[in-house]
Amino acid sequence: MGTYAVTGSASGMGAAVVDRLVGDGHRVIGIDIQQADVTADLSTPAGRRAAAARVLEQAGGVLDGAVLAAGLGPAPGRDRARLIAEVNVLGVTELLEAWQPALAAADRAKVVVFASNSTTTVPLVPGRVVRALRDGDVEKAVGTLRLLGKAAPTFAYAASKTALAHWVRRHAVTPAWAGAGIRLNALAPGAIMTPLLEQQLATPAEARRIKAFPVPIGGFGDADQLAAWVVFMLSDAADFLCGSVVFVDGGSDAWFRATDWPRAVPARHLRRYTGRMKEFRAQRRRT
Numbered sequence: 001m002g003t004y005a006v007t008g009s010a011s012g013m014g015a016a017v018v019d020r021l022v023g024d025g026h027r028v029i030g031i032d033i034q035q036a037d038v039t040a041d042l043s044t045p046a047g048r049r050a051a052a053a054r055v056l057e058q059a060g061g062v063l064d065g066a067v068l069a070a071g072l073g074p075a076p077g078r079d080r081a082r083l084i085a086e087v088n089v090l091g092v093t094e095l096l097e098a099w100q101p102a103l104a105a106a107d108r109a110k111v112v113v114f115a116s117n118s119t120t121t122v123p124l125v126p127g128r129v130v131r132a133l134r135d136g137d138v139e140k141a142v143g144t145l146r147l148l149g150k151a152a153p154t155f156a157y158a159a160s161k162t163a164l165a166h167w168v169r170r171h172a173v174t175p176a177w178a179g180a181g182i183r184l185n186a187l188a189p190g191a192i193m194t195p196l197l198e199q200q201l202a203t204p205a206e207a208r209r210i211k212a213f214p215v216p217i218g219g220f221g222d223a224d225q226l227a228a229w230v231v232f233m234l235s236d237a238a239d240f241l242c243g244s245v246v247f248v249d250g251g252s253d254a255w256f257r258a259t260d261w262p263r264a265v266p267a268r269h270l271r272r273y274t275g276r277m278k279e280f281r282a283q284r285r286r287t
């Protein structure tokens, strides 16, 4: 049986993951702003530092896995874009950076990060915001988001999850993660019935927009079903899964982008492709 850290453990999909892991006999260290083993506010640097340290202390320096589910949805609000950036991006990346040695100390540790299908189904998300968040520059991201007025939280949310998915794919394949035996992957849910979605549905205009959004199988996803995906991605069966973003969204991503992906490397990216081949060979020679 293993020791797992789960952020966002007090509600929705994080809580459903905790129930399943505990039910399977694992030890779980839950992190949340309320009702958790480690109570911390992941929207502040001090909160993130305290959360990271207290988990390491409670885990005795070895973590078999981590699930990063704490997150804020695109609700309206003056400072919401900044909060989304802090919690959804830095609340994941800073914790994972602090926990990397503890994950490497375990045998075949697994990490699941909650992204979202908003990564591919929200149009016109500014690339500048995604890049700033991917680099951890919240000030720069918020500066651009401020120009977007009322749409800022929606774009902040999609950008935060896209930056996170990129961060996962970038790091998953490096010596510090794949090379240290850690499997790092992301899950990209569609609309799942949790308090986060309920909060969005409480605003009539937002509820109309969500209900009109294309979901080919219809309805909303179930938190416990998503938790089952997480548990699978934490299991030995996922040993060969690395840097993947797994969409569980009732078909919305496929509806919008059926032929965008998978796609062969186009001629204009051939130089980058051969460069990556060389880099990989050089890296293998070094290790």
Ligand code: NAD
Pocket (backbone or CB within 6 Å): 007, 008, 009, 010, 011, 012, 013, 014, 031, 032, 033, 034, 040, 041, 042, 043, 068, 069, 070, 071, 072, 073, 087, 114, 115, 116, 117, 188, 189, 190, 191, 192, 193, 194, 195, 196, 197
């Ligand atoms: P939820 O609101 O039920 O749970 C989120 C949890 O994060 C809560 O327990 C909350 O207290 C915690 N949290 C929020 N701010 C925090 C902070 N500053 N510090 C510490 N903890 C904080 O949401 P959920 O729907 O279960 O979402 C889980 C994850 O899945 C989130 O990252 C969300 O963005 C993502 N997601 C949700 C949906 C959906 O439709 N529900 C879709 C795609 C992705």
